Each structure stands twice: as structure tokens, then as C-alpha cells.
Amino acid sequence: MIKLVLTDEIWKLAMNESNRKQRFQTTVMPHINSAFNLARWLTRGNQEAEDIVQEAYLRAYKFFDSFHGEDGRVWLLGIVRNTFYTWHHQNKLQTQFVEFDEELHGSEANENLRDDEYNPENILIQKDNQRIIQNALNQLPIEFREVMVMRELEELSYKQIAEITQVPMGTVMSRLGRGRKQLATLLHSGINNGGGHNEP
Amino acid sequence: MGGGIMNHEEALNQIAAYIDNELSISEADTLAKHIADCKVCQLEYETQINTISLVKKNANYFEATPMFLSQLDQSIHESVGKSTPKNVIQKRWNINFGISWANIGTMMISLIALVWSTSLFLAIPNTEERLTDELISSHVRSLQVDHLSDVISTDKHTVKPWFNGKVDFSPSVIDFAESGFPLEGGRLDYVNGKTVAVLIYRHNKHAINLYVWPENNKDHQIKEESRHGFNAFQWVYQGMQYWMISDLEEGKLESFANRVQDEIIKSRPQG
Secondary structure, eight states: OOOHHHHHHHHHHHHHHHHHHHHHHHGGGGGGHHHHHHHHHOOOOOOHHHHHHHHHHHHHHHTTTOOOOHHHHHHHHHHHHHHHHHHHHHHHHHHHSSSSHHHHHHHHHHHHHHHHHOOOGGGGGHHHHHHHHHHHHHSSOOHHHHHHHHIIIIIOOHHHHEEEHSOOHHHHHHHHHHHHHHHHHHHHHHHTTTOOOOOO | OOSSSOOOOHHHHHHHHHHOOOOOOHHHHHHHHHHHHHHHHHHHHHHHHHHHHHHHHHOOOOOOEEEEEEEEHHHHHHHHHSOOOOOHHHHHHHHTTTHHHHHHHHHHHHHHHHHHHHSSSSSHHHHHHHHHHHHHHHHHHHHTTTTTTTESSSSSEEEEEEEEESSSSSOOOOOOOGBOEEEEEEEEEEETEEEEEEEEEEEETEEEEEEEEOOOOOEEEEEEEBBTTTTEEEEEEEEEEEEEEEOOOOOHHHOOOOOHHHHHHHOOOOO
16 A cells, blocks of 8 residues: 555656656757857857856756746746856856956967968868957957847847846847947957957 | 937947847837938948848857767756755655655656656667767758758659669658648758768748668657657658658647658558
């Protein structure tokens, strides 16, 4: 008798867990590429992006009960972004004697340049444009870069971006405007300097 | 933000929203009037438009790799035991039955794991799991790189001969336009170390990829292999392996898979 009840209870619990997972699979899992793309642009590194996305998905799964079937992509991207900022903050503390941002994209830009010299494929103009845009975007302050990625690449609305970034829609608007303008300036100076990284 | 004459700073600030269609009609009207008379705002408008198109055209869209996807599945899977409300259950069991928590916990976790893996990740060997991942990422790629079809035709008499000389088998090409699943074309893809034929169907906005290749496996009925929000069904008939993948709703895709299987059987009867 006891055995029966026990099995039944456990079974119920396991089934709940299984339903929960199934719901997670259909509402959150499909946005994996959006999550990865945002994380990759925020961290500027593949390994870092994978770490962030993994952490974010574990959090999302843990707090899945607080998701009430609204926009799964917005919900997930909000978590990805928060996870990133926590990580970013810790990283900054660890490397407080180094100018973190400048160092990171400085070396990345140099690496890219080096790669390009030895990579015959990069004769292709397309590849070159990609690199120039990527370097320029990577040099933008994070608060501009993130809204541009969400708007230009994810094609999210201001309302969705405002929800993810937890700022008013007016702020989304002005960050997009300033980000685009700053990117144009970076591209302009980049082109005049042979497309390379040109920060002191 | 009111009509009439506009403050220049305010106008400059709103240009982004104007481009993105995020202003109300009256706001957009007022701004358009200001831009018409303001050289600085015209320049700003053009700069933003150009920057957007440069970014859209050239900025990389980074995708998760299939390897990372299976790693992610694994770690979510492993976190399940931890995310159950242990304390509540522990108390209940201790009071009611006095059975040690450790045993129940172990049992429960393994049971959850069991239900989990049977209901979501059918207990299939690793190679088949990899194949599912590979096919799904091939499906996703085909949608994203705008490379759905190599031969675009709704005519099966164009699509079928197109495969001649490209693959050493001849896939059944059947159109299902009359049931709302028109044939869109065909493509070659490289999956599991071999060249496979892909037929593309569409239902409303959903693309459906049907992968076909010869396989020495025994015939088997349709099996579901869905994951990552994509639905997938596969079967083997007369030495041909079929995989159907789409983001189309599970029930609809399954009945379409059944339909396709039936028609293929009709076109290639046993014996």
C-alpha cells in the first residue's frame, strides 16, 4: 500500500517535471540562436558567450515558473543580459588594474588583422566589410552595442528592447540614435585608416 | 509630443524612432516637416539609414554550434534533480513513512531522469542523437542563409530529374499542393558524411525539409525525434531513410509525414 502511494507521488512529480521541461523546450529553447548572438556580441568571444548562454539557460530553467507565456524570446534575452552583466561586473573587479574594454578589443582587433594577412579568403571584400563592421561595433560602448544588436539583428521593437534592458522606450530611442551615429564615425575613421583599429 | 514647431534637439533625438516606425502618425508628421527644413537633421537621417543598412548587410549573426547545443541539453538535464523542491518532499516523507531521504532522493532523481529521457530524448544511441542535431542544424542553416533550394520549382517533373547525376539514387518527388503543402524545390545537402537529397515543402509560412538518402536499415514506421523547438519525424522504407524537419506544429507535421509516407508507399509498392 505504502509502496503504491509512494510510487504514485513520485510519478506525479516526475510527470510535472517532464511537462515543465516540454514547455521549456517549446517556448524557450527555440530562441537559442538569439540568445547566443546577443551573448556573443556582448562578450565579444565565443567561449565567453557559450558560458553566458549556458548559465542563462540554467537560470531560465530554474525560474521557469515565473514565465507566464508572454514573449519567450524577450524573457530569455533579459536573462542572458542580466547574466552577462553579473559576469562582466565580476570580471571588471578582477581586472581592475587593466583597462578592460580597451585591452580586450584592442587585442581582438590586432588578432583579426593578423589572421587576415594569412587568410587568402579575406581578399573577398565581403569578408573585409564584415571585419570592419565587427570591429567598429565591438568598439561601441556596451549600452549602444546591445540596443543595436537587438534592433538591427534581432529586429525587436522598442517596447521589447525596453523590456529586456529595463529602461524607458525613450532611452532605447536615444541610445539607438547615438549608437548609430557613433558607429558611423568609427567606420569613417576606420576606413580612413585602412580599416584597422585606431584607438590610442 | 505635440504638434507645431519642433525643438531641434528633440527632433534629432526622434530620428531613430522615425526610421524604425516607432513614432505615432502625428509625431512622424511633425518630424517630417522639421527634417524637410533642417540640413543637420537630413544628414543625421541619412547617416542613420546608411549605418543600419551596413550593419544589417555585414554584421555577423552568431549561431550556437550543434556541439554547444547538445552540451546545453546535457547541463539542463543534469540540473533537474537540483531544481525540485527537496525540502517540502523531504519533510513529507520523513513524517509519513520515516524513510531516509537519501534513498527517496536518489530514486526520485533517477525516475525523473528516466521520464525525462524517455519522453523528450528518446533513448536512442549517441550516433542517432548526433544525426538529429546535425539534421536540425542543417535545417536551421537552410532557412538562415537563404539557401533553401538549389532548384526552385513546384513541378515534380523538374525537381526529380534535377537529382539525376547528382546523387546515385532517385528520390520520390511528390507534390502535395492540393492538401496545402506545395513542393517548393530541391537541394543537395551533406549530412552524416554523405550527400543527401532534400525536398522542400511549405505549409503557410513554415518551410519543411524532407531529407532522403539510402540506408541499409530495416524498414520502420514513423518515429518522432523533435528537439530544440523543431519537430522531426523519421522513417525507413525500402532501404531509403526519410527525415522530415520543420518548426511546423507537431500534430500537423506528423500527419503530413504520414501522408508523405503513404504516397511514397503507393508510388513504390512492396515487392
